[in-house]
Amino acid sequence: MEPNAKLLENIRKVEPYVPGEQPQEKVIKLNTNENPYPPAPGVLEALKYLDTDRLRLYPDPASGTLVEALAEYYGVSREQVFVGVGSDDVLSMCFLTFFNSKKPILFPDITYSFYKVWAELYHIPYECPKLDEDFRIRREDYYKENGGIIFPNPNAPTAVYEDLEFIEDILKHNQEVIVIVDEAYIDFAGRSALELLNRYENLIVVQTFSKARSMAGMRIGYAISSPALIKYLDDVKYSFNSYTMNLPSLVCGTEAVKDKVYFGKTTASIIETREWAKKELSSLGFQFPDAKANFIFAAHPDYDAAKLFAALKKENIYVRYWGSERIEQYLRITVGTREEMEALFTFLKSYIR
């Protein structure tokens, strides 16, 4: 039953983002860019010995311990760090806080599909310059007047990484608007735009615990920027919900940041598996832009992506497929463990004769 027409009139209607499937059965899950390794051992311990009596109290609204751990890790001040419920929460808060111009914000046509969803949710005008034929961002497209810029680096779902000279060029051409670099996958790629923070007051770098830190299930993301911009973000966040980060997140997040050795080791393993997987895919005839994330965005000239996606699913191997314009022949394959990728290739070798 739909509510009466008058009631309906003032309800915000949106086309919601459709997340990747979360199958409950045992499958080889290469569809949502999760880390194949568990979180750092300290996280397990922290959770096991968490003082549950403290759960009756509100958590620290400033997320002090977690903010401090991140500030120390990245060599910035506490006033430069903002944390939220996954980078989706952080990015959404950034849209709400910083994208209030009547001019359109800019982001690539092929990119994280949530940008469009937030722009529509908050009624922010936007334009989507096209990636070039090789799925690269054309820097000149971002020189025109705009209300703000956001793009992931590496980009998703293409896995293409642009170097700091490129990022700096965009920043230089856009000093009167906020530029957000969404670095969800940076730890698998190369140098971070964090290096540019000191020189560009309009830069916001967003990262996450969901990928390289193996904690998608804990929902932690963060932004690093100047103290002034972080203050505006904090004000909006406190206006939205004072206590967004629950006690387990604060405790486990802090532990995860501390274990640099485990982080380095698991990240290196994923990169190693990715480089091997790229060779395997090439030898099977797949084509893909050079992948610098924990996934590979691949197409095969002789095999239809939709059909291959369905065939993989039948084998309980889940990858991501959108079927949308310009990328209808591409699959996004998350880099899993060596064993998971071997199972994938065993199937692909039988499929591609």
Next chain:
Amino acid sequence: MEPNAKLLENIRKVEPYVPGEQPQEKVIKLNTNENPYPPAPGVLEALKYLDTDRLRLYPDPASGTLVEALAEYYGVSREQVFVGVGSDDVLSMCFLTFFNSKKPILFPDITYSFYKVWAELYHIPYECPKLDEDFRIRREDYYKENGGIIFPNPNAPTAVYEDLEFIEDILKHNQEVIVIVDEAYIDFAGRSALELLNRYENLIVVQTFSKARSMAGMRIGYAISSPALIKYLDDVKYSFNSYTMNLPSLVCGTEAVKDKVYFGKTTASIIETREWAKKELSSLGFQFPDAKANFIFAAHPDYDAAKLFAALKKENIYVRYWGSERIEQYLRITVGTREEMEALFTFLKSYIR
């Protein structure tokens, strides 16, 4: 250093909500309406044995187990339940989803101070009809044209509860707008507006795990309404952030709902302590509207509230004081354990000679 003027122009500036203090030292904490008892024992167990390997995966975006547990507990369908990161998240999403009229929304002048903050954050026009002399909502004030209605029942910080006849009267007069009854404290009070759901398609009831369920630190809130309205809320939530509820919340929240015996016992204890505390306060000359929440909103005709607040703080007894118009002589005192309240009264007896 402030960002350049051009940059500043399109930043959303808000007056953030100021949460109650969260002192880190050992104090008698009667300032943020937390439950003095720990969460149900099952919550402790659930956290201890949580499979941390699952943390590497995204949590269930639909929060299935938690939604199901709540639906069963309240005898509604799963499609009638929406969960979020504390009731603040749920309420904020409700403002964003349902309050899009050009007519002002209505809420009392003395009420949960976040309503005003959300209205300002989302640029929603609002009006605040005055509570009467006894801090009661005047129902006639809510008969006029409006863009939606929200009020807590029991109201905060007054602790005044209105019965279902009152709620139904407001609903009857406002069938073309959304009416949100914020029942954060209902378990300490009386019958819930949930009983009216079948008859009013414009009703949304919001509750929380932070008070009667002793889990402020876990950040869980929920809305119950018709499937149609919950669907609109879900669409906006999925547009904002697909995965708001982390794995520990889902696991522990589900466990907490299951333990009806513990819930009944701790809630009854708090009510018992409150009734006794009301007598003690009266005998000391305090005046207060009849308190039906887990707090008492009290003033003393002969003692200044600001001074008493400071004196209590010096003794490491924290209560809440706003000093704002009409309530500058009132303190909001959370009902703690019997022992905590005894410490409070020992001090008050020496202060009030």
